[in-house]
Amino acid sequence: xxxxxxxxVSDPEILHALIRAHPLGALVVQTADGLCAxxxxxxxxxxxxxxGTLRGHVARANPLWQEPAAHVDAHALVIFQGPQGYISxxxxxxxxxxxxxxxxxxxxxxxxxxxxxxxxxxxxxxxxIEQLTHAHEAGRVEPWRVSDAPADYVERMLGAIVGLELPIxxxxxxxxxxxxxxxxxxxxxxxxxxxxxxxxxxxxxxLVGEAGAE
Numbered sequence: 001x002x003x004x005x006x007x008x009v010s011d012p013e014i015l016h017a018l019i020r021a022h023p024l025g026a027l028v029v030q031t032a033d034g035l036c037a038x039x040x041x042x043x044x045x046x047x048x049x050x051x052g053t054l055r056g057h058v059a060r061a062n063p064l065w066q067e068p069a070a071h072v073d074a075h076a077l078v079i080f081q082g083p084q085g086y087i088s089x090x091x092x093x094x095x096x097x098x099x100x101x102x103x104x105x106x107x108x109x110x111x112x113x114x115x116x117x118x119x120x121x122x123x124x125x126x127x128x129i130e131q132l133t134h135a136h137e138a139g140r141v142e143p144w145r146v147s148d149a150p151a152d153y154v155e156r157m158l159g160a161i162v163g164l165e166l167p168i169x170x171x172x173x174x175x176x177x178x179x180x181x182x183x184x185x186x187x188x189x190x191x192x193x194x195x196x197x198x199x200x201x202x203x204x205x206x207l208v209g210e211a212g213a214e
Contacts, residue, residue, distance in 0.1 A: 001111050001174060003172065004140035006179045007176045007177075008083075008173070008174065009173030009174060010173065012051065015085075016052060018082050018173070019088075019110060019112070021043045023043070023135075024040070025054070025078040025079060025112070026039050026080065027056075027064070027076060027077075027078050028078070030074075038062060040058060040164070041132060042054045042055065042102060043056065043128065043135060047171050048167065049168060051169070051170070053166065055163065055166075057128060057162060058161065058163060059162075061162060074116050076113075076117070077112070077132065078166060079112075080108075080109065081107070081108075081109055082107070082108030082109060083107070083203045083207055084105065085105070085107075085200065086192065087103060087104045088102065088104060089103050089104075091121065091185075092184075093184040094109050094181075094182065100190075104178075105176070106178055106204060106207075108207065111171070112171055113171075114168045114170070115166065116165070118163065120163070124132050125158050125162075126146065126158060130145075130165055133145070177208045177211035179212070181212050186209075187212075189208050190212075193205035
């Protein structure tokens with residue numbers, strides 16, 4: 001990923017926070033037929049390894065896990081996409097001053113690189129599912145638990161999936177949030193996004209405002 005210095009993010013706490021907030025990652029692996037990708041929810045374990053470890057699962061019928069699993073050092077990439085949106089040049093003060101502006105796209109993204117291994121152990125799989133559901137059920141009035149389902153049904157479901165583990169060898173973050181624009185243009189971006197009225201635009205506006213204050 002191309003990362004100009006003014007867009008680079010290296011703080012692991014910031015990168016880990018984005019992964020937790022946007023846990024659906026695009027897992028990309030190389031196969032004999034070319035690149036293969038699957039979109040999967042991951043659980044981050046920051047305490048495992050120098051950059052943390054990602055754990056998830058795929059359907060046993062998904063061929064993605066089979067070929068990389070045959071190679072101990074098979075490399076994989078997981079892409080986590082945060083807030084993003086189109087930035088209109090009409091929002092820039094510079095547009096009114098000189099007209100020398102063009103559209104762009106602001107976004108936040110994290111790339112996690114590392115070796116991928118497949119896990120078929122039932123105990124590991126159940127623990128991963130419990131951790132995943134707990135992360136997303138916590139805070140609900142009546143949170144669902146794996147133990148709510150019949151034991152034999154759970155066993156059948158566990159047999160239909162394969163676990164995935166990726167110890168993160170390299171973590172790359174990029175926040176392209178109009179940091180390369182003058183302060184008056186960044187304010188125009190914030191105002192323009194807020195005027196759109198959506199929650200997604202408001203979240204991106206907040207990040208652009210924070211980036212300008214750094």
